[in-house]
Amino acid sequence: MKELRIDFEDNKDNDIDTLSKEILLRVKELKENRNIDIEALIISLPSYRTIINEEILESLGDIDIFVSNAMSEKEDTNKVTVIVKEKEIFRIALDGPSASGKSTIAKILSGILGIKYLDTGAMYRAITYYLTKNNANLECEKDIDSKLNDINISYLKEDILINEEVVTDKLRTDIINKNVSLVSSYSSVREKLVNIQRDIARKNSIILDGRDIGTVVLPNAEYKFFLIASAEERAKRRLNDNESKSNYSYEKILEDIKRRDYLDSTRKISPLKKAENAIEIDSTNMTINEVVENILEYIRGIK
Template identity: 55%
Template structure:
């Protein structure tokens, strides 16, 4: 029986970074579910498909050929792992990921992948929806100000303004938490970790303690 770890949390909480590093430390595979939604968003933007038109989006879903290999994301065989991290994708991914058919299609993929090995999944609704029976669930968060500071620090775009990034973080928090389909929320049985005053190593050490206590590793 394979074991699964769910890590949920708001935009900019460091879920992907923590999940990837933790997976390397404990020998689990890792699936970046957010990057799957980013890949779809990138496809629509690159093909000039109006992302505000949900019916049009639904009609194009079967045209998308997304594959994942070694944490790299491919559309029709082309590696788009860098392109999906663009500012344009970041600003539009919440809208695309709010559409029911998009979520249903990708959740089905995520569940199928999760059954194939010991794995860590991170996202907005992993513990509350995608993997309700995960071996353990974490909800990783930080203050909006700290998340904005980290995003600025990690960004390769030098002309970004802190207040603008903070406003975008808060907008995404509100959108993700209030969307109709599987909104961002902490699962009842998830362990809350506030990383505002913690380093990456501090978060990973804390998670490892919980994993050992709960006999996941």
């Protein structure tokens, strides 16, 4: 965790509120100049002070504040020292083909590690949902481009919204499954969503899953994993997926997965590809818990 230091002189005539406002001002200046996210403040006060007004510092957000008196031979010292502890931010990129278990694994890791989770696949599905609902010509990139500025993606807790419509439960239908790879292949769609994804990941410890997270979206992610499984195993998982709204048979799902693998890996823009420094995990014969534990061992430095 990085630490930054602020030193300044206090005026004995100032009241507690004035001192607290001065601390707030100095920390805000540092925060804005360095573009940092703060975890905690350690404030060392002159010997003649014992407290500050922590309510004044609440505008900095949810941070820990520790206050102590300076240890000095000069009892009349008026020096104030503020140690700003920066939040430790790390990003996990979890890539892999369709139905390889990325979203399930990412959600579990998010809960264990206490970090945010961003389902990038759901974002592409949400755009596909909007386009099909509004009768866009999915074969015509110009038609799609003309509609992108009308699309606003947001989140409300665990729900994804398109123009304030909750669409979470509408993203696993056969029509979405069939068309999401095509929609995802267009450069304008990818540019719009990649910018959103990078902005979200910029100041948060987070796990993102997708097909190009480690290669394009977050090439500097601290941890990268590439999750694979046989097409047959992935088809079985999709068939038994409680969240899936598909009415396809196993054979049809298998055919669709192989088609999507081809489209995702051969598209010109950000193809499905393992990052050079990503750790590959074949989950074909592994349980969900085994995959999670495997990834955690790498993150914790056990492997």
